[in-house]
Amino acid sequence: MAKSRQSILSSPYDDQPIGLxxxxxxxxxxxxxxxxxxxxxxxxxxxxxxxxxxxxxxxxxxxxxxxxxxxxxxxxxxxxxxxxxxxxxxxxxxxxxxxxxxxxxxxxxxxxxxxxxxxxxxxxxxxxxxxxxxxxxxxxxxTVSGLQxxxxxxxxxxxxxxxxxxxxxxxxxxxxxxxxxxxxxxxxxxxxxxxxxxxxxxxxxxxxxxxxxxxxxxxxxxxxxxxxxxxxxxxxxxxxxDYSVIKQVLMYTFVIAIAVGLVYAFYTTRLWSSRNLGPYDSIDIRFIFRLLVNVCGALGPIMGSYLFVVVVCFFIFFKIQSVLFIYIPYNPSDMSLVTMAVAGITVAEFVYIAKLMIVQCTTHVFFIDWERSKGYVVGSGNDETTAMISPIHQRVHVGFTLVALLALLEGLGWRYLATSYAGFSDLSIDTPNPLLLVAVDSLLWMLLIIVQVVFQAIYSRFHRNKLLQYIDILSLSNISLFVFDSQCHGYYVHGRSVHSFADTNMDELNNFLRKEENDMVPRRGLHDTNQQAFEIFVTRTMRTAFDKIFDQSIVLQQEAQRLNNMVNRLTINDIKGGSFKDPIKPAAEPQIKEYHQVNRFLRSFIDQNLKEIPYIIRKKTYFEQFFAAPDPSEGNVFFPNDSGYSRILLYGMEMHLMFAYTYLFAFVDTLTNSPAKAAIVVWVVHFIICSIRRHFGEINMSKKTLLDWKFLV
Incomplete structure (x- = not known):
């Protein structure tokens, strides 16, 4: 009826029939x-x-x-x-x-x-x-025909x-x-x-x-x-x-970020191969594996920062609006994409962290002993003195961060800032939006990290800096630290004492320090400078000479003896009076001989007495500060770097650890809707990482320094 009267109908709405x-x-x-x-x-x-x-x-x-x-x-x-x-x-x-x-x-x-x-x-x-x-x-x-x-x-x-x-x-x-x-x-x-x-x-x-x-x-x-x-x-x-424009912008920036990460990873891998591989060495599985790991190491922080900026921008603009101008993405596929991105960043970071852990637990570490004899015979092994710093030292305390995070998310209810309500005042309990939840979790993580880093910077500036204190301990002990974390790259901390002896009493030690304070002795740094810590790049010639002197058979013999002692301590014949018999025994003569050979070689190298393998000391160029690799034709190069040696500690991979923990927490929280479960998972992972680093790090130190593991504190 309405259709038959279509020509004479009028209505405020074009399609509304009158009277029907x-x-x-x-x-x-x-x-x-x-x-x-x-x-x-x-x-x-x-x-x-x-x-x-x-x-x-x-x-x-x-x-x-x-x-x-x-x-x-x-x-x-x-x-x-x-x-x-x-x-x-x-x-x-x-x-x-x-x-x-x-x-x-x-x-x-x-x-x-x-x-x-x-x-x-x-x-x-x-x-x-x-x-x-x-x-x-x-x-x-x-329809009438049955179509839906x-x-x-x-x-x-x-x-x-x-x-x-x-x-x-x-x-x-x-x-x-x-x-x-x-x-x-x-x-x-x-x-x-x-x-x-x-x-x-x-x-x-x-x-x-x-x-x-x-x-x-x-x-x-x-x-x-x-x-x-x-x-x-x-x-x-x-x-x-309609998110088509936003998605297009995000896609372009995403591709650019990925391209930058890939170029950086390939370039750094190429620099490594040019210094560590010979001219006739072809690209092998080791190069490909390192390239893939470096891609993870480059893309992890880049994509972590990219995702952080994206989700935080969505969070802030959505929450501060009054008259609506932006909505949160609604499509389940978009939410799945965010979750997949979080998971991908987490996996990439942990892959790179695993590589760094392997490197740190297999580094060549040697303590150069500069102490001279006072004229009497020292018992075999008694001259083996070491100065150690905790391999798991970090600026950010993960336990404190997790407790503070739970207090903010659950105690103050800030978790419900992730609900899809505009404004910051409504913290009523509801299901969080995955995108906003990632934003809230990561934002609070970063704020807590920044607070701790700023506090540690102020604390270390006005109270004590453990890394710089370690250098002072080396100087007082008359010991230098020499580290190879890859074939032709490492770190050197010059701890050669400017005084006659390090083995002295408190009165003499105070007199030594007073002389330093009054500039009555040379400066502590290398070649009478104030610079004691360096990042070093050496040639294959120098590394080959070091490897020839450093006899792996002694290391294997020492490791076998250490394992044999551990087995003996677990047998009934080695238990007396209810306690383990674990005496400190003198080191074997081959081990002492090997230690002195390596010590003499490195002392000669530092003193520039080896004319065939000289080195230069210079500052990095602006370009080298980002890519950290000089041209191999320059030979052995020492770059001043006060805290560079921290990269052989968890301290040196702290950025990657924080990205991994942040997005691991966000991923578990998104899946389980439980910050407590996410905190437990992160804490367990952190405990495992610290335990592995401490255990295998001590074993590596004992093997590579040619010192018995009982001397390690």
Whole structure:
């Protein structure tokens, strides 16, 4: 009838028939769904309520089965069949608040309440009181030919959809047979989607997607827990916008970041190969493996920083807005992409950390003894003195960080800053958004790290710096530290004492220090300078000479003896009086001989008495500060670097550890929705790393320094 009168109809809305029920869109002018989707109601959304609506102004028009209009009512909790507390249920329409309410509904309780059947029309109330119609999309609607054109509806694409005006909530009338209700129909899913328009604070026409389900009343039982009598119900509200421009920008910057990381990894690997491999050595599996590990080491921090900036920007801009101009990504694939990125960064960092751990636990470490004899014979092995620093020394205390993080997230409720509510004041309990949760977790991690680093910088500046104190201890002990962490790269700490002897009493030691204070002795640094710590690059000639002198057979013999002693301590014959017999025995003569040979060689090298392997001391160029590798033609080069040797400690990989722990915590928190579980996982991983580094580091020190492991403190 309406179609036959199309030419004489007039209406505030192009598709609304006059004097007839408006059942669906396209009844008069065949307006396309895309055109309907682009309409912009005169509504401004403001999360503070100062410049627009604080709540979504939805209004329901209610009709009886016979078509009688029963009036208008505000949409509050009518769409929520799941029971929940009234405050949570009534806050679903708060602006910029993604909302989900799901449950398992017992249909027996629903049927027993004898709901009347009504038809509804949904409107959006505009500021001057006009009602703007909101379309309904029934996902399991069938055409006359049986096609389900609304199946798997898209939130942002209405094309080829059939839109409706009237709908029902509970239908017990259409299934009446012989005066008895045999079928009940109800919405198992209702979702409201709010689309952002191009103007700030404006939205395009919302859409409501409804999926209906029906059950035979005779088969519904109060005690039946199957899906037939107890069915899942959901109601949700989602705010979406077109992210195509943002995604394009992120894609371009992502590709650039990846390219920079790959170029850096390849270049550093090439520098390593040019210094450590011979001219006739081809690219082998070792080069490829190092390249892959360096890619992880380069991409981990780069992508970690990139993701941190992206999620924190989304978090800040979303939270500070009043009039809405940005929504949080809604697509599950986008959320999965964030989770995958977090997992990828975590894996890349731990791969690189494993490589650094292997390097640190296999470094060549040697203590050069500069002490001269006082004229009496020292017992074999008694001249073996060492100065040690903890291999797990770090500026950031992981235990404190985790406790403080849990106090902030759970104690103060800052975890719920990750919920999809604009503003910082609402900390009501709700499911966090994965993107915002990564932002909150990583932001708090970084803030706690920065606080500790700043504190340690101030503390070490005005109280004590363990790394510099270690250099002082070496100087007082008349011992230098020589380290190779790769074939032709390492560190040197010059601890040669400027005094006659290091083995002295307290009075003489104080006199020595007083002379230093009054500039009555040469400076402690190498070649009478103030510089004591260096990063060194040596030639293959120097390393070959070192390897010839450093006899691995002595190392293997020493290790076998150490293992044999450990076995003996566990036998009954070595236990007396309830305690282990573990005397400090003198070192074997071959070991002492080997130690003195290496000691003489390195002393001669440092004193520049080996004319065939000289070295130069110079500062790094600006370019070398980033890539840290001089041209091999320069020969042996010493670069001044006060704290460079910290790279053989956990201190030196602290940046990678913090990235790994941050994103490991965020990943576990996102999967389990539990900061406590995430903290436990991080703590266990940290404990394992520290234990491995301490245990194998001590074994390596004992082997490579040619000192018995019992001398290591």
């Amino acid at each position: 029920p408006w059942l669906y869109y396209g009844i008069v002018n065949h307006e396309s769904p895309q055109t309907t989707q682009q309409k912009i109601p005169n509504v401004v959304l403001d999360s503070t309520g100062l410049s627009g609506s604080l709540r979504l102004p939805f209004v329901l028009g209610v009709y009886h089965l016979n078509g009688s209009f029963l009036g208008y009512q505000n949409l509050t909790t009518q769409f929520q069949l799941c029971s929940t507390d009234s405050l949570t249920a009534s806050n679903w329409d708060r602006v910029a608040r993604d909302y989900t309410n799901t449950c398992l509904l017992n249909l027996y309780n629903l049927v027993s309440q004898n709901y009347d059947t009504y038809f509804y029309e949904l409107f959006l109330a505009q500021p001057l009181g006009q009602l703007y119609p909101v379309p309904i999309r029934i996902s399991n609607y069938r 054109i609304n199946r798997n509806p898209s939130m942002i694409d209405w094309s080829n959809s059939q839109l409706f005006r009237r709908f029902f909530l509970i239908d017990t009338a259409s299934g009446i047979v012989n005066g008895a209700t045999t079928i009940v129909r109800f919405p198992s899913s209702i979702s409201i989607t709010i689309f952002k328009a191009s103007d700030v604070g404006k939205i395009t026409l919302p859409i409501v997607d409804i999926t209906y389900t029906e059950r035979e009343i005779s088969a519904i039982s109060e005690t039946d827990k199957s899906i037939f009598s107890t069915t899942p119900i959901s109601f949700s509200v989602a705010y979406v916008q």
